[in-house]
Amino acid sequence: xxxxxxxxxxxxxxxxxxxxxxxxxxxxxxxxxxxxxxxxxxxxxxxxxxxxxxxxxxxxxxxxxxxxxxxxxxxxxxxxxxxxxxxxxxxxxxxxxxxxxxxxxxxxxxxxxxxxxxxxxxxxxxxxxxxxx
Numbered sequence: 772x773x774x775x776x777x778x779x780x781x782x783x784x785x786x787x788x789x790x791x792x793x794x795x796x797x798x799x800x801x802x803x804x805x806x807x808x809x810x811x812x813x814x815x816x817x818x819x820x821x822x823x824x825x826x827x828x829x830x831x832x833x834x835x836x837x838x839x840x841x842x843x844x845x846x847x848x849x850x851x852x853x854x855x856x857x858x859x860x861x862x863x864x865x866x867x868x869x870x871x872x873x874x875x876x877x878x879x880x881x882x883x884x885x886x887x888x889x890x891x892x893x894x895x896x897x898x899x900x901x902x903x904x
Contacts, residue, residue: 813848839882
């Protein structure tokens with residue numbers, strides 16, 4: 772992905788649904804379990820997925836999600852979590868993580884970095900609220 776095309780992706784919501792269509796739908800007004808986790812770029816992604824599977828949350832709020840960064844071996848870390856857990860997924864890239872000769876390979880950028888929600892529920896609306904300066 773060229774840098775120019777990444778610039779247009781910053782602040783754009785991405786939505787994918789990995790839920791099983793035959794799974795029962797959550798009922799409105801029912802209690803639900805929420806978990807939030809800073810996945811630290813997905814450095815230990817397989818362990819994160821195992822623990823999140825164990826938590827069995829209905830809604831996951833994920834921070835420090837990498838997409839196509841060198842340090843995370845080009846993986847789309849949030850999408851992999853949502854796919855493994857069969858969840859509905861929304862990702863918002865916050866910024867492009869630039870490559871730098873001053874960084875070690877384990878800290879190297881080259882992709883996008885942001886936040887995500889993954890849920891068993893339908894996503895009725897997702898939007899970006901921009902901070903005013």
